[in-house]
Amino acid sequence: GTNAGQAVALELRKIFGDQKIPISCTAVRIPTLRAHSETIVIETEKAVDPAEFRELLRKTAGVEVKVTEMKDFKDPDEAARNNLEAYKKALIGAVPVWDFLIDSSFERYKGTTGEGKAKISREIAPILSEIADKIVQAHYIGVVAEKLRVAAEAVAEQVDKSNTIFTKIGTETKVATIKSRRELLEERLLSLVFASDPSILLTPKIGSLISTPLYIMILEEYKNFAAKKKVFSPSDFSENLPSELFDGFASLILKEETPEEVKKELDLVVKELKILTIRQKLTDLTTEIKKLEEAGDKEKLLKAQNKFNKIASTLSELKKKDIDIFI
Numbered sequence: 001g002t003n004a005g006q007a008v009a010l011e012l013r014k015i016f017g018d019q020k021i022p023i024s025c026t027a028v029r030i031p032t033l034r035a036h037s038e039t040i041v042i043e044t045e046k047a048v049d050p051a052e053f054r055e056l057l058r059k060t061a062g063v064e065v066k067v068t069e070m071k072d073f074k075d076p077d078e079a080a081r082n083n084l085e086a087y088k089k090a091l092i093g094a095v096p097v098w099d100f101l102i103d104s105s106f107e108r109y110k111g112t113t114g115e116g117k118a119k120i121s122r123e124i125a126p127i128l129s130e131i132a133d134k135i136v137q138a139h140y141i142g143v144v145a146e147k148l149r150v151a152a153e154a155v156a157e158q159v160d161k162s163n164t165i166f167t168k169i170g171t172e173t174k175v176a177t178i179k180s181r182r183e184l185l186e187e188r189l190l191s192l193v194f195a196s197d198p199s200i201l202l203t204p205k206i207g208s209l210i211s212t213p214l215y216i217m218i219l220e221e222y223k224n225f226a227a228k229k230k231v232f233s234p235s236d237f238s239e240n241l242p243s244e245l246f247d248g249f250a251s252l253i254l255k256e257e258t259p260e261e262v263k264k265e266l267d268l269v270v271k272e273l274k275i276l277t278i279r280q281k282l283t284d285l286t287t288e289i290k291k292l293e294e295a296g297d298k299e300k301l302l303k304a305q306n307k308f309n310k311i312a313s314t315l316s317e318l319k320k321k322d323i324d325i326f327i
Contacts, residue, residue, distance in 0.1 A: 015080045066094035098140050101127050101243060106147055108242060117148050122213060123242055125158040182276050186215045189269045191252045196262045198222060198232045209273040214248050221245060271318065278315045282308065 009023040068090045073079040079087040095103075105123045109116045124144055131137040141159060145152040179187070189209065193200050200206050201222055210219050218241075225237050238249055285308045292301040 011077050015076060067097050067100040068094035098127075098131065098136075099143075102140065102144060102147070104243065117150070120144075120148065121155075121158050122217065125155075125161070128155075128159045182273070183212045183215075185269055185273050185276065186210055186212050187252065189266075189273060190215055190218065192262050192266045192269060194234070194249075194252055196266070199226065202226060206270065209270065209277065214245070217242075218245055218249055218252075275315065275318055278311055278318070281311055282315070285311070 005025040008025045012023055013019050013021050070076060070079050070087075070090065072086075073082065076087065079090065102124060105120050109119045109123075128137060128140055128144070131140065137159070138156075141155045142152050145155045148155070186209070189206075190201075193206070201210075201219055207219060210216055221241060222237065226232070229236065238246060241249060285304060289301065289304050289308065292304055
């Protein structure tokens with residue numbers, strides 16, 4: 001609205017101590033858990049293609065994103081109002097965003113044990129894969145490898161395995177994430193559960209249906225949260241989530257659902273995930289049976305075949321419910 005836009009302009013002029021800074025601002029409210037950002041409008045003397053200009057800006061020397069922490073204040077405005085010198089010092093001490101993300105991950109997980117290193121790897125690899133400049137990317141791969149005390153090649157391999165592809169659209173490059181049927185179902189399951197009763201995730205029957213790395217991490221974070229607090233609050237839960245999990249969790253809970261819709265669809269999604277899980281077990285057993293046939297181990301072969309038939313029967317009964325699921 002107009003008043004909100006004027007407020008942003010006034011606060012910026014106050015923060016920079018210059019009442020003559022020309023600012024054109026449009027402010028809107030969006031349904032996010034937390035955010036602090038601004039859009040900068042740049043005017044050029046000649047008409048330029050937006051995509052080409054963004055690429056030029058990205059490659060321009062001196063243009064970089066840095067991060068500073070306002071530990072004693074809720075935002076830059078409060079910091080500037082209460083302690084201007086400390087605010088200026090914080091800005092001067094800002095670090096590149098990649099350094100900040102890496103340091104934050106190491107502070108949370110330490111990285112002194114195999115498990116800690118695995119958590120850091122899962123969090124940092126997707127982040128490093130987003131660095132377009134290969135030289136900069138190689139630098140940070142070396143930084144992470146040194147901190148983890150592992151070979152740089154191992155970190156580089158994890159970065160390459162990140163589940164993203166780059167799709168060229170015109171002159172603009174966008175990042176697209178490919179989601180499997182199972183990932184979509186698990187995403188929907190978590191969305192429904194967090195909208196109704198998250199404690200359901202603590203039951204083995206539901207928790208065991210989660211197998212996607214991102215959602216496993218969100219589930220583990222929820223288990224830790226539930227062990228400390230009896231009442232679930234999305235804002236409290238998201239407050240201490242690692243940066244890579246925050247966006248994933250926010251996308252889950254920002255989908256509005258009525259109690260009727262949640263109740264109706266939850267059973268359907270659980271059923272479909274059970275079907276996928278059973279099919280995977282049958283696939284694994286088929287591979288095992290072939291190996292036992294080649295080995296000539298009749299006793300183990302018979303057991304595997306009986307197990308296959310039993311699981312196939314379970315699948316058949318589950319599918320007889322004849323319910324359509326749409327995602």
